[in-house]
Amino acid sequence: MKSRTPASENLITAIVKGTGYSAIIFVVVIFIFLLSQGLPTLREVPLSNLFGTRWYPIEDYFGILPLLLGSLIVTLGATLIAVPIGIVNAIYISEISPRWAREILKPLVEVLGGLPSVVLGFLGILILAPYIRQLLFISTGLAAITGSILLAAITIPTIVSVSEDALDAVPRSYRDAALALGATQWQTIWKVTLPAARSGVLTAIMLGVGRTIGETMVVLMVTGNAPVMPTSFSALFAPVRTMTATIAAEMGEVANGSTHYHVLFFIGIVLFLIALVVNITASAVVFRSRKRSERILS
Amino acid sequence: MNWKNATLPHNLFTAIIRSMKIVCLLPFILVILIASGCGPPQGNQASGTPQAQIAYIQNKGSDTMVNLALAWAENYQGLRPDVNVSVTGGGSGTGIAALINKTVDIANASRKIKPEELAAAKKNGSDPIEFIVARDAIAIMVNPNNPVNQLTLQQLSDIYSGKIDNWSEVGGEDRPIVRLSRETNSGTHVYFLEQVVRLGQKENKTLFATNTLLLPSSEGITAEVRDNPNAIGYDGLGYVVPEVKVVAVARSSSDPYNMPSAETVNNKTYPIARDLYMYTTGQPTGEIKDYLDWILKPDAQAIVKNLGFVPIIIP
Numbered sequence: 001m002k003s004r005t006p007a008s009e010n011l012i013t014a015i016v017k018g019t020g021y022s023a024i025i026f027v028v029v030i031f032i033f034l035l036s037q038g039l040p041t042l043r044e045v046p047l048s049n050l051f052g053t054r055w056y057p058i059e060d061y062f063g064i065l066p067l068l069l070g071s072l073i074v075t076l077g078a079t080l081i082a083v084p085i086g087i088v089n090a091i092y093i094s095e096i097s098p099r100w101a102r103e104i105l106k107p108l109v110e111v112l113g114g115l116p117s118v119v120l121g122f123l124g125i126l127i128l129a130p131y132i133r134q135l136l137f138i139s140t141g142l143a144a145i146t147g148s149i150l151l152a153a154i155t156i157p158t159i160v161s162v163s164e165d166a167l168d169a170v171p172r173s174y175r176d177a178a179l180a181l182g183a184t185q186w187q188t189i190w191k192v193t194l195p196a197a198r199s200g201v202l203t204a205i206m207l208g209v210g211r212t213i214g215e216t217m218v219v220l221m222v223t224g225n226a227p228v229m230p231t232s233f234s235a236l237f238a239p240v241r242t243m244t245a246t247i248a249a250e251m252g253e254v255a256n257g258s259t260h261y262h263v264l265f266f267i268g269i270v271l272f273l274i275a276l277v278v279n280i281t282a283s284a285v286v287f288r289s290r291k292r293s294e295r296i297l298s
Numbered sequence: 299m300n301w302k303n304a305t306l307p308h309n310l311f312t313a314i315i316r317s318m319k320i321v322c323l324l325p326f327i328l329v330i331l332i333a334s335g336c337g338p339p340q341g342n343q344a345s346g347t348p349q350a351q352i353a354y355i356q357n358k359g360s361d362t363m364v365n366l367a368l369a370w371a372e373n374y375q376g377l378r379p380d381v382n383v384s385v386t387g388g389g390s391g392t393g394i395a396a397l398i399n400k401t402v403d404i405a406n407a408s409r410k411i412k413p414e415e416l417a418a419a420k421k422n423g424s425d426p427i428e429f430i431v432a433r434d435a436i437a438i439m440v441n442p443n444n445p446v447n448q449l450t451l452q453q454l455s456d457i458y459s460g461k462i463d464n465w466s467e468v469g470g471e472d473r474p475i476v477r478l479s480r481e482t483n484s485g486t487h488v489y490f491l492e493q494v495v496r497l498g499q500k501e502n503k504t505l506f507a508t509n510t511l512l513l514p515s516s517e518g519i520t521a522e523v524r525d526n527p528n529a530i531g532y533d534g535l536g537y538v539v540p541e542v543k544v545v546a547v548a549r550s551s552s553d554p555y556n557m558p559s560a561e562t563v564n565n566k567t568y569p570i571a572r573d574l575y576m577y578t579t580g581q582p583t584g585e586i587k588d589y590l591d592w593i594l595k596p597d598a599q600a601i602v603k604n605l606g607f608v609p610i611i612i613p
Contacts, residue, residue: 054505054508056482056505056506057482058391058482058488059503059505061505066508125518125521125522126521129522129525130525130526133525133526139473139474139476139528140476140511140522140526140528140529141526142511142513142522220514221514221518224511224512224513225481225511225512225513225514226508226509226510226511226512227508228508228509229508238509239509239511241512249481249483249512249514250481250482250483252388252389252391252392252395252483253388253389253391253392253395253482253483254395255395255398255399255415255418256395256399258418
């Protein structure tokens with residue numbers, strides 16, 4: 001085989017390196033654009049208005065707190081539903097199910113993750129919302145709980161896939177040792193395997209949360225878009241307005257460069273920062289524990 | 299590894315690699331071929347220049363008027379195949395914003411342009427000219443099982459501002475009221491805010507109750523009203539479906555209650571009626587002028603009647 005000349009070698013290295021850095025550059029450029037369009041808000045809107053409790057942009061009420069809390073409530077509800085179901089599913093698929101069932105279940109879960117969110121939103125308005133209203137005796141089914149259920153349906157496949165991979169990666173020797181010491185299968189799973197796969201499972205949850213915060217179509221159609229300030233946990237059963245739905249619903253009507261336009265970009269900055277924090281936490285967990293396990297196993 | 303000792307014959311090995319290289323190049327060749335077909339769109343001239351090519355008119359704005367605008371565009375296409383009218387919705391606010399940004403030829407609006415929007419448009423060099431093209435009634439919808447049949451404007455204002463919270467206060471059952479509304483970019487929403495919630499008073503600064511559901515489409519409103527006995531909603535008369543119940547409205551408790559229809563809008567006995575507008579950037583010329591002239595003629599106004607709105611002239 002002919003040996004490559006140094007020039008082409010350097011060229012290919014440079015291209016690959018540039019492609020790798022371009023990912024970081026895209027994120028930085030997007031963030032700079034968001035900042036440039038969103039920071040004028042701080043000059044144009046007084047902070048007492050911006051962090052107030054009323055969102056009604058056509059009359060210059062730009063309080064983003066109801067939107068922020070609305071997003072958080074819906075995400076919290078979705079996480080509370082999706083995490084137990086997702087982890088239990090992952091445990092079943094990787095630890096308990098027979099091999100033939102695993103071959104069918106894993107692809108099926110991936111298919112559920114491929115459902116377009118607007119289809120779920122449509123089903124939510126027509127079928128789930130009336131059912132929730134009658135089941136829970138609340139005044140309307142277009143509430144945060146309906147949004148949470150549908151978002152959980154979107155998040156569960158992510159959590160199941162990544163957790164199942166993490167559980168699979170736990171070395172067989174851990175399980176064999178536990179069983180040899182007399183533990184039952186459930187004791188092994190709960191006290192040995194799952195803690196060993198803890199970092200992967202946490203990553204899965206973080207990825208799910210990151211996806212849920214940014215989900216737009218479902219919450220736009222199903223949560224009622226009412227900018228109520230949630231005051232207690234019962235706000236889960238009342239309509240809310242999320243940041244993503246606000247941007248989606250109102251971006252079309254703003255005149256370029258108006259105050260409303262800048263405030264919407266400010267909301268975008270807040271969303272971006274939340275997603276950034278969630279993703280950094282997820283990767284920090286992964287990297288930190290890899291070093292620890294490398295130390296232990298070496 | 300010493301390739302001379304490879305088990306595959308050298309010729310076959312290189313032949314396989316060469317064919318793989320060609321196969322890998324195919325997607326790149328395809329992309330280049332397809333991309334070379336892209337170029338600036340042909341014939342995309344601003345309407346007003348009379349040419350043998352197709353002229354395009356961009357028509358954007360009110361969701362209330364979008365079906366009407368589409369019907370007009372389709373009919374006009376039959377008369378003038380060389381003019382292509384493209385219609386999009388997005389709400390009156392969206393249309394007027396596009397007018398200010400000069401990205402649209404005709405903006406549809408179900409409310410009048412606001413003074414601050416007019417100022418912004420003039421500052422940007424776009425001088426909006428207003429045309430009234432049809433009339434509309436706002437129908438108040440409730441669930442068919444709701445015993446309430448009639449409401450005054452004051453009751454509607456109190457319901458939507460949050461002062462009245464239970465159906466029993468307006469003669470219905472003991473149920474909480476769920477208020478449904480269009481989004482803030484909708485002309486219908488702004489019209490309802492000014493004429494019903496604020497009762498037409500300019501100094502009145504009442505707002506919608508914070509727990510008013512702001513739904514992005516008329517279909518969302520009718521779906522919820524149809525299903526939820528607690529719900530009340532409003533929308534243009536053309537969007538009322540048979541499965542919901544329309545209530546009669548009176549200006550005050552001493553006035554007669556009237557159901558919305560073309561007659562009650564035209565003889566001004568229905569209190570929540572409005573004009574539907576089309577705005578252009580500056581005085582229209584050429585194709586845009588022809589289109590607007592056609593809209594104000596009897597044939598186009600007959601379409602208005604078919605869609606459930608109120609024609610401005612009797613066809």
